[in-house]
Amino acid sequence: MAAATVIYTKKNHVARITLNRPETDNIINQQLAQELVDICRGINQDDDIYVVVITGAGDRVFCGGSELERLVQRANTVEVSSAKLKDAATKYNVATSVASIDRPVVAAINGDALGWGLELALSCDIRLAVDKARFGLPQLASGLIPMDGGTQRLPRIVGRSKALELILTARTISAEEACAIGLVTKVVAQEKLASEVEILARAIAGKAPIALRYAKEAINKGLDLTLEQGLRLEADLYFLLHTTSDRTEGIKAFLEKRAAQFRGR
Numbered sequence: 001m002a003a004a005t006v007i008y009t010k011k012n013h014v015a016r017i018t019l020n021r022p023e024t025d026n027i028i029n030q031q032l033a034q035e036l037v038d039i040c041r042g043i044n045q046d047d048d049i050y051v052v053v054i055t056g057a058g059d060r061v062f063c064g065g066s067e068l069e070r071l072v073q074r075a076n077t078v079e080v081s082s083a084k085l086k087d088a089a090t091k092y093n094v095a096t097s098v099a100s101i102d103r104p105v106v107a108a109i110n111g112d113a114l115g116w117g118l119e120l121a122l123s124c125d126i127r128l129a130v131d132k133a134r135f136g137l138p139q140l141a142s143g144l145i146p147m148d149g150g151t152q153r154l155p156r157i158v159g160r161s162k163a164l165e166l167i168l169t170a171r172t173i174s175a176e177e178a179c180a181i182g183l184v185t186k187v188v189a190q191e192k193l194a195s196e197v198e199i200l201a202r203a204i205a206g207k208a209p210i211a212l213r214y215a216k217e218a219i220n221k222g223l224d225l226t227l228e229q230g231l232r233l234e235a236d237l238y239f240l241l242h243t244t245s246d247r248t249e250g251i252k253a254f255l256e257k258r259a260a261q262f263r264g265r
Helices: 030-043 067-074 082-090 094-099 116-122 150-158 160-169 175-180 190-205 209-222 227-241 245-255
Strands: 006-011 014-019 051-056 061-063 105-109 112-114 126-130 134-136 186-188
Touching (some): 006 030, 014 030, 030 094, 051 190, 105 190, 116 134, 126 190, 209 227, 209 245
Parallel strands (some): 014 051, 061 112, 112 134, 126 186
Antiparallel strands (some): 006 014
16 A cells, blocks of 8 residues: 555644655655545544644655646657646646635645645645745746646735736745745744744634634635625624634633633534
8 A cells, every 4th residue: 555645643623734755845646636635625524623734744845846747748748638637637636625624724834835836835824934945836937827726826815916927937936035925924944843833823723713714714705705795704704603602602711811712613
């Protein structure tokens, strides 16, 4: 049986996903993609998970792309039908699977995030990176465009003009520049990444889990709505929270000056 290409653990309401192909720069292959799809599906069915952390094995690369990108490059020299490429592409949509997680997702970017690897990072909600990490979507250099959400998520994060520049030039940028344009929220030294991510994950996991999911839903869906529609969605979700036991517990904890014990109900 093939070794697991994804390491999955869960502790104290925090699920941790590690891309486990360090010998190949954690490049996505079909096995890794399928394992990640299954894990993401399971997370949405597990009420004990409040926040998810995704990282790569090793200390050099978060994710260097996918084997599909190599297949596309070979298509220039060998006969590979468009139908075969399209069929293969649907098996590599890891960013789509991660984006479907209804809990907050933190990317602990421990090294380079390139091509499909950056598209995976873009599907997360918050991104922390080590200072030596590099970022880029080089697909146009091969006559293609990003196809796992890169053209849609990047402009929503860094703005239209900067996204166009990065995608059209296929330029690779540093962690410092990535932070300056809002692609990542914080840059830290390699040895501090794990502790910084742990602090962030614990801070999120300490909040009411239903409220966490509703806040993420309100923000993500609201970006595709008019302001009026978004405000209506926010109000609907706000009033729904008043029917939860967690809301009652939050009020009691405040009045009693103690930490709330949320149960996701």
